[in-house]
Amino acid sequence: SLVIKRQGRNGRSMCKGLILGALLTSSMILIYCLSNPHIHLSVPDVPVPYSCAHRPSQPQPKPSNTSHKSTSQSCPPKVDIMFMKTHKTASSTLLNILFRFGEKHRLKFAFPDGRNDFFYPSLFQRSQVKDYRPGMCFNIVCNHMRFNAPEVAKLLPTDTSYITILRDPAQLFESSFHYFGRLVPFTWKIPGEDKITEFLLNPQSYFDPEGFNSFYLKNLLFFDFGQDNTLEINDPRVDEGIKFISEHFHLVMLVEYFEESLILLKEALCWEMDDLLFFKLNARKGSTVSKLSPELRAKALEWNAIDWKLYQHFNRTFWNKVDTYGPERMAKDVAELRRRNQEMASICIEGGRAVEASSIHETDMQPWQPIGEKSILGYNLKKNVDKAHQKLCRKMLMPEIQYLTELGVNLWITKVWGHVRDIINW
Ligand SMILES: *[C@@H]1O[C@H](CO)[C@@H](O)[C@H](O)[C@H]1NC(C)=O
Numbered sequence: 243s244l245v246i247k248r249q250g251r252n253g254r255s256m257c258k259g260l261i262l263g264a265l266l267t268s269s270m271i272l273i274y275c276l277s278n279p280h281i282h283l284s285v286p287d288v289p290v291p292y293s294c295a296h297r298p299s300q301p302q303p304k305p306s307n308t309s310h311k312s313t314s315q316s317c318p319p320k321v322d323i324m325f326m327k328t329h330k331t332a333s334s335t336l337l338n339i340l341f342r343f344g345e346k347h348r349l350k351f352a353f354p355d356g357r358n359d360f361f362y363p364s365l366f367q368r369s370q371v372k373d374y375r376p377g378m379c380f381n382i383v384c385n386h387m388r389f390n391a392p393e394v395a396k397l398l399p400t401d402t403s404y405i406t407i408l409r410d411p412a413q414l415f416e417s418s419f420h421y422f423g424r425l426v427p428f429t430w431k432i433p434g435e436d437k438i439t440e441f442l443l444n445p446q447s448y449f450d451p452e453g454f455n456s457f458y459l460k461n462l463l464f465f466d467f468g469q470d471n472t473l474e475i476n477d478p479r480v481d482e483g484i485k486f487i488s489e490h491f492h493l494v495m496l497v498e499y500f501e502e503s504l505i506l507l508k509e510a511l512c513w514e515m516d517d518l519l520f521f522k523l524n525a526r527k528g529s530t531v532s533k534l535s536p537e538l539r540a541k542a543l544e545w546n547a548i549d550w551k552l553y554q555h556f557n558r559t560f561w562n563k564v565d566t567y568g569p570e571r572m573a574k575d576v577a578e579l580r581r582r583n584q585e586m587a588s589i590c591i592e593g594g595r596a597v598e599a600s601s602i603h604e605t606d607m608q609p610w611q612p613i614g615e616k617s618i619l620g621y622n623l624k625k626n627v628d629k630a631h632q633k634l635c636r637k638m639l640m641p642e643i644q645y646l647t648e649l650g651v652n653l654w655i656t657k658v659w660g661h662v663r664d665i666i667n668w
């Protein structure tokens with residue numbers, strides 16, 4: 243009878259899974275159809291030679307011969323930025339930094355229209371930019387897209403700085419499996435509670451390269467850069483793809499060394515330490531510790547072999563940059579950044595740390611949740627923040643969707659999708 247009972251339970255959860263699946267697929271297809279531009283207008287090529295940045299007349303820094311000034315930079319901050327927002331890579335935190343930098347310098351963002359990405363996973367087209375007209379000038383593009391170099395080049399000034407961020411592919415896979423797994427129909431037939439283990443033990447028997455949303459579960463980084471994520475590792479197109487990325491991006495940051503990455507960003511773009519202040523946004527409960535055993539980690543890396551090669555390549559270039567910067571100078575700057583972030587946390591955050599969704603008082607501070615759960619942490623703004631910090635605290639803590647809305651992006655498709663998701667969250 244135990245066997246029958248278990249089968250009964252399996253049957254019920256399978257039934258629930260099927261209904262959930264059918265509902266999900268139909269609403270996803272509906273939203274996809276609604277949101278895709280049906281006509282691809284042929285947009286004339288009008289190059290964008292110069293930056294359109296509003297440059298306030300800054301007081302010229304006085305030439306100084308005092309030695310303590312020698313570390314301060316005299317170059318103007320770079321304001322034309324392409325940030326390739328990869329998935330599950332702390333990129334929401336970086337977006338918050340870019341939003342604040344953009345507001346500070348009154349820059350023009352190229353935002354998507356109606357949703358918070360550029361029709362991902364289809365390749366980026368500049369016609370997807372909100373209010374785009376040929377010849378128009380933008381400073382920053384930073385929402386999720388599938389990278390498409392020629393289209394991006396026609397959107398931004400020629401001396402734009404291209405930056406991106408990578409993450410250890412085993413951890414990225416784990417995170418992506420958790421966050422997007424339910425949106426990938428072939429995962430629904432994976433048996434048992436521990437689907438990720440089951441999948442990694444025998445990926446070939448579950449993975450369907452043609453399956454809807456399958457790219458979320460194999461070499462997602464390589465896919466985000468517009469490449470083919472299903473290539474064999476010894477295919478020459480893998481190395482060509484990595485070369486392509488290294489030729490296009492001026493700085494490739496690493497999630498595992500986030501503060502170091504920001505210091506390199508400051509160096510590359512001539513920013514100030516103030517521009518780098520951040521709180522970790524969009525973190526998943528318990529996500530700091532990987533649940534993959536060493537054996538499963540090896541399997542995850544083998545399964546995502548292209549991303550692993552990509553990561554190792556840019557890990558090397560990253561540490562070369564740190565060497566050039568000076569390891570001691572780096573350590574000193576990272577310590578300074580951490581100290582200032584901690585100081586901000588004590589000024590802004592109630593309790594000084596992130597809390598679960600149910601403990602967040604303001605809806606403005608509620609982060610976007612993955613389908614079927616509430617695992618993403620958020621913050622409460624302290625009640626009596628002094629006047630000088632109120633605005634900054636609020637912006638630093640604001641989740642991406644709310645900040646985008648504040649910057650004038652209409653997110654109706656994202657919101658409809660959010661309601662569908664809330665209804666399905668049973
Ligand atoms: C350098 O600074 C000192 C004072 O700190 C001043 O007396 C001197 O004239 C300055 N030299 C130049 C070249 O500006």
Ligand SMILES: *[C@@H]1O[C@H](CO)[C@@H](O)[C@H](O)[C@H]1NC(C)=O
Binds near residue numbers: 557558561
């Ligand atoms: C990245 O590079 C550093 C420094 O060379 C090395 O210690 C580390 O093991 C590398 N990480 C990976 C994942 O290859």
